Amino acid sequence: MTRPRRLRWAALTLTAALAACSPHHASTGGGATLAAVRRQGYITCGASQGTVGFGAPDKNGYWRGLDVDTCRAVAAAVLGDKNKARFLPLSGDQRLVALQTGQVDLLPRTFTWTLTRDASGINFTIPNYYDYVGFLAPKSLGASSPKGLKDASVCLQSGESTAAVLERISETDHLHIRPVIFDNVQATRAAFFAGRCDALVTDASALASVRATLAKNPSDYVIFPATDEVEALTPAVRQGDDQWFDIVKWSFEAMLTAEELGITQANVDEMRNSKDPRVRRFLGVDPGNGKALGLDEAWAYRIIKQVGNYGEVFDRDVGKDSPLKIDRGLNRLQRDGGLMVPLPFE
């Protein structure tokens, strides 16, 4: 998608200006987003410009992916239907402004949690994917670590936190890496596959998606980490609406806790008859959780029924049942040695 940049600039600036200048409501504190979303009848989520596995329309135009399912979980909890979600494709440059100005209600878009971003009028909820910055390079290059990229040209997208990582390793290891930067993800990938660059740098998850879907022969390419640091890809909301912040956090947590409790899309109905008080409280058979969040009591039940638990979502979108075949790794539950921590639904 290469829409004229000037047009996009104009649109972005205009919406920023309009949103910034729109009449100021005193009541945008807690609960305004929930009320607005209910009035509209749908949630607007920022989405990627097409990263299969995380957020991309399938051949029927239906959005699929881990980030998309994170959004659908909120739609199922708040509006009762996972399909009451709309997706706005945003470039790396656009996403922060789109969330700040209220174009989107929620931004689950492989968005790395950093301090500056957090302090820019937005709040990060809970990481929905732990990732690392990686390089994708043809095997013929013979590189298996950043050291092998001395003097290499590397393609990347502007507005990504990976840019800072690339710059850092280039400087500390004296690699003289030559960045080639584009403002949209398609141009970046096309330039890499045209041979303009020796490697492509971004989150390893997105690289797995690129390799699985765009490489002519995926086994000709290798992915290796740029650093040993972990990045937390985290859905973000606008600052100033604590109720909405809570709802988004717990909608995602519900998928983790369901996996911990052994509740799946298939068995969620029979689990309602469970004797386990944790399960009964979770599914709203014993009331309390819904009222606390300002939702009905079946909100978590609907998330699992319509979207599934985290393990199911992971396997379906990016894991073993998807073309990406990403190892669960850091994204396993804490009890299985990963970083995903289910919290008590009490």
Next chain:
Amino acid sequence: MNTRRTGGPAALRWSRAKWRNALLQVLILAAAIAGALWLARNTAANLDERGIAVGWGFLSRPGYFPISQSVLPYSASDTIGWAFAVGLANTLLMSVLIVVLSTVLGFALALARRSSKVLVAGLAAAVVDVLRNTPVIVQLLFWYSLVTLGLPDIHRALHPIAGVFLSNRGVYLPALKIDGPAVPVRLVWLGLAAGALLAGSASILRPGRRRILLYAAALAWAIAALIWATVGLSVGLRPPRLEHVNFIGGLQLSPEFAAMALGLVLYSSVYVGEIIRGGIEAVPKGQWEAGLSLGLTRSQTLRLLILPQAFRTIIPPLTSQYINVVKNTTLALVVGYPDISFVAASAISETGQAVECVVILMAVFLLISLLAAAGMNTLNRKFALPSR
């Protein structure tokens, strides 16, 4: 008071209309000010509510984003303010290059379209039609994909003459290498050598001042030779060489730069060419006949009689074309050339200071455009007919 009373009803009506006009203007001004204040207040309140700090402090913080190529030195730990300067330098370099080249090419196109040779005129007309009737962004993408897909990869780079390599990583040329004394001495030496070359070539173009120009050239050469002999300067070419994955050394013209320059030069030269052709054709035919009947050749007539008159028609539209060129450079990011709008976009995504960054961008382009217009207006006054 007296005049109004003696002026009768007509004068009274006139003064009422004047009153009404004044009142209306005051009201419009008040509404505009109130609207601006309302917008400013709302903006401030909304930004504050969203926790977005307003101010220019972010300019002195490091941005940590890379810029892929720049005229000015840049590293990612430099401040965002410096990054804007680096982006501006890239924009200006591109603008100046496009203005100069498209003027030269446009002039050639204008002459080709006026040519009496059907093939030349037809070809020129076809070029103009194709380039003028397709979107410039499509042209940029076309040139970029032609460079990156049409040229071989770096290991099979075309090598037409020694030291020159063409590949989808761009064009690599040998760089001038001057070794020896301190940098200022080298710069002076380079200036002298260039000056001598310039004076030498100018002496061919300006026969009237040939003698003095040749003396100047000889003097510059003599001083340059003296420096060379005394401090041991060595001059040579440093050809690019392929090492591991990329060419090292030499000058690199990146595909992004090349596609951008090529695309916008061709696109603008078409407009410049049509403006020049229009200017030439606006000079009455009698001027040509007068020149030819005086015994001047066609090219002499063009140079001495027609062009000085055509400039009067050419300069005003050319001014707006040049300003368009500067504004069009913001299309650079579709082909990955880091101009000032790229810096603004990166700064926005890094800091969220969208309002400030867009204001900077607008102010910079306004300033460049006004400066360009002022320069062209001065030129215009020089060529304008003296008023009688």
